[in-house]
Amino acid sequence: MLVILxxxxxxxxxxxxxxxxxxxxxxxxxxxxxxxxxxxxxxxxFDQKPxxxxxxxxxxxxxxxxxxxxxxxxxxxxxPEKGTFIxxxxxxxxxxxxxxxxxxxxxxxxxxxxKVKAVNFFLGEGVRTTVSFFDQFxxxxxxxxNFGLLLALAAIGLSLIFGTTGLSNFAHAxxxxxxxxxxxxxxxxxxxxxxxxxxxxxxxxxGLGWSLDAVIWKPLRRKGVGLIPxxxxxxxxxxxxxxxxxxxxxxxxxxxxxxxxxxxxxxxIRLSVIxxxxxxxxxxxxxxxxxxxxxxxxxxATRAVSDNPSLASASGIDVDGVIxxxxxxxxxxxxxxxILWAYFRPGVSWDMGFQILLLVFAAVTLxxxxxxxxxxxxxxxxxxxxxxxxxxxPSDLKYVGALVVLILVLLLRPQGILGRKERIG
Amino acid sequence: xxxWGAIFSNAxxxxxxxxxxxxALAALGLAIHFGYTGLLNFGQAGFxxxxxxxxAISTLSFGFPVxxxxxxxxxxxxxxxxxxxxxxxRLRADYLAIVTIAAAEIVRLLFTTNTFQALTGSANGLSxxxxxxxxxxxxxxxxxxxxPFEYNEYDWWLRIVAWSIVVLACLFTWQIMRSPWGRVxxxxxxxxDAVRALGKNVYSYKMQSLILGGAFGTIAGMIFVLPRAVVPxxxxxxxxxxxxxxxxxxxxxxxxxxVIGSMVFWVLLSFFSGFxxxxxxxxxxxxxxxxxxxxxxFILVGVAIMLIVIFRPQGIFGNKKELAFVK
Numbered sequence: 247m248l249v250i251l252x253x254x255x256x257x258x259x260x261x262x263x264x265x266x267x268x269x270x271x272x273x274x275x276x277x278x279x280x281x282x283x284x285x286x287x288x289x290x291x292f293d294q295k296p297x298x299x300x301x302x303x304x305x306x307x308x309x310x311x312x313x314x315x316x317x318x319x320x321x322x323x324x325x326p327e328k329g330t331f332i333x334x335x336x337x338x339x340x341x342x343x344x345x346x347x348x349x350x351x352x353x354x355x356x357x358x359x360x361k362v363k364a365v366n367f368f369l370g371e372g373v374r375t376t377v378s379f380f381d382q383f384x385x386x387x388x389x390x391x392n393f394g395l396l397l398a399l400a401a402i403g404l405s406l407i408f409g410t411t412g413l414s415n416f417a418h419a420x421x422x423x424x425x426x427x428x429x430x431x432x433x434x435x436x437x438x439x440x441x442x443x444x445x446x447x448x449x450x451x452x453g454l455g456w457s458l459d460a461v462i463w464k465p466l467r468r469k470g471v472g473l474i475p476x477x478x479x480x481x482x483x484x485x486x487x488x489x490x491x492x493x494x495x496x497x498x499x500x501x502x503x504x505x506x507x508x509x510x511x512x513x514x515i516r517l518s519v520i521x522x523x524x525x526x527x528x529x530x531x532x533x534x535x536x537x538x539x540x541x542x543x544x545x546x547a548t549r550a551v552s553d554n555p556s557l558a559s560a561s562g563i564d565v566d567g568v569i570x571x572x573x574x575x576x577x578x579x580x581x582x583x584x585i586l587w588a589y590f591r592p593g594v595s596w597d598m599g600f601q602i603l604l605l606v607f608a609a610v611t612l613x614x615x616x617x618x619x620x621x622x623x624x625x626x627x628x629x630x631x632x633x634x635x636x637x638x639x640p641s642d643l644k645y646v647g648a649l650v651v652l653i654l655v656l657l658l659r660p661q662g663i664l665g666r667k668e669r670i671g
Numbered sequence: 672x673x674x675w676g677a678i679f680s681n682a683x684x685x686x687x688x689x690x691x692x693x694x695a696l697a698a699l700g701l702a703i704h705f706g707y708t709g710l711l712n713f714g715q716a717g718f719x720x721x722x723x724x725x726x727a728i729s730t731l732s733f734g735f736p737v738x739x740x741x742x743x744x745x746x747x748x749x750x751x752x753x754x755x756x757x758x759x760x761r762l763r764a765d766y767l768a769i770v771t772i773a774a775a776e777i778v779r780l781l782f783t784t785n786t787f788q789a790l791t792g793s794a795n796g797l798s799x800x801x802x803x804x805x806x807x808x809x810x811x812x813x814x815x816x817x818x819p820f821e822y823n824e825y826d827w828w829l830r831i832v833a834w835s836i837v838v839l840a841c842l843f844t845w846q847i848m849r850s851p852w853g854r855v856x857x858x859x860x861x862x863x864d865a866v867r868a869l870g871k872n873v874y875s876y877k878m879q880s881l882i883l884g885g886a887f888g889t890i891a892g893m894i895f896v897l898p899r900a901v902v903p904x905x906x907x908x909x910x911x912x913x914x915x916x917x918x919x920x921x922x923x924x925x926x927x928x929x930v931i932g933s934m935v936f937w938v939l940l941s942f943f944s945g946f947x948x949x950x951x952x953x954x955x956x957x958x959x960x961x962x963x964x965x966x967x968x969f970i971l972v973g974v975a976i977m978l979i980v981i982f983r984p985q986g987i988f989g990n991k992k993e994l995a996f997v998k
Contacts, residue, residue: 479977
């Protein structure tokens, strides 16, 4: 029956290629205009003549939509908020010999006082320089690696918590969001330098992990509540916290300082300084966590509790203490991951953690539930898969590929890549 | 000053609204999965989406009659249940949870993408599929009812059909859970290995339960879209969480629990949001805006889920001996 799911994916794939090749597909020149109040619109013309079937993509704040210009060359996209959006024109859909002459095919649109914002591209004659498939691949690969590394930070925390307590913590999404929100609060609202804001945010995230364990999870463990009720409690907590965030920060998207930095070109790879820093930080932190787990006494105790809590307790390990450390570590890692995710998206919003929660779960399951290094491998696979799949799949389906892979892996190797067989079933 | 009459009548209307019926039916399906069989299905939103889109697409794009469109929806959900069940029903419970939640998101993203816009209407969704259903309406035109419960012929027809389906589904579930099949199902929840030792094919029984509860969710999805339009953003994971809240409120392994749970949930929610919204307007709660008031309900639902699970895991009607949380 998976065949059907794959068939659908395949259909999406062929339809998307078909749509760019065929000359006159059915156009919808308005997307989301009756759903949202705020509208981006434009008119694509060349030499006073309207061009139809030109693909425009609007992206920002986690929202993404694409539209094709109508016969009159006009397009409209409704957007959920009055924020900044990145509008790009797909040059492949322009007629032969026409390119975007000035300003590039991607531009930033910011709403003024009105609910409508016009976005225009300046077209001219010329030959377009296409990016070769190999270059695109390398670019996507590096992006995917970056994304995978930031997922790994969150996934390792989730996996450690699962390993030591058996809890599938859905509220991990809110721990991710919390890190980004605190950075926003300190850097933008309170004007603290960004590096200090990040450190404060990570410390506060660790504090959040500590207090969640102290206030909710430890008493529930004491009470002997089962694992499935615990999971449902975490779902309730996730829902409550998420909307509590929205209550405080609203539904919009804000940018952290420095998120708009220009890309540098390193051969075919286009990266900003932030991307490089993000990858560097992820790698250093992941190495530090590995060192902690493999070489330190507490790390070894953590793995022992993860393996068999009763035996660990009998060998004199303070299980509750270890679990508390795991929550603090998990909180700090999730907070850092949220900050990096805020730069990767880019933008801070109330539900940003929830947007990647399933990918984090997919990564943890892929690697094998409860294995810290499995989570790392799983995350990198998921990150690469999400980014590379955009080479073939339309970008609004990029998360679908990773989730399908999750189901396939469970079918073929249910214990995950590094999991042991007897853990499940 | 606060208009208490409006708040109470708005809340009372929810008692028999088709949305309440749809949530009750979806929760009943979930009761079969979670309450009776012990399956952690977190993809009920996906089943509902398949019902809604199966019905709307086959009516709009292929001109199916109502019964045909209903069958398409149910067929889609059976296939979906098989896709979900084959890889995960042999695994530990939390794997099913993660896979079902992922599969429901896949379904929602496939319905939201621009790639299939001709069929699914992308983020705008679909509307205009109600003709066949309202043509079946035997009630003559006009307005009927009393007090807050005054509706036109379509709204009454919809309410009668929706609640009849809920009643039939309840009777069916009640009977089937008393049958030998139901005993095996409950046995699986209590101790899978014991049932296996009796020579029953646990995997197959779980699959049947998944399909049956999924079909209830699918029909609920159809009822859900008859008073409104099909919009993909309605089928986010929070929909599943709402249904879980209803189920846990009423009692997970009960027949009437999901129905009463749904009524209590919607009446209270409507009362609460109505009260907060008007209290904000009246300036009683100066520190929040009316937009923020709308978000309070989600916080309330989240906190309610936590409190019920911790302090009254059997729900309003449940029997503590019949807890779905055995492990």
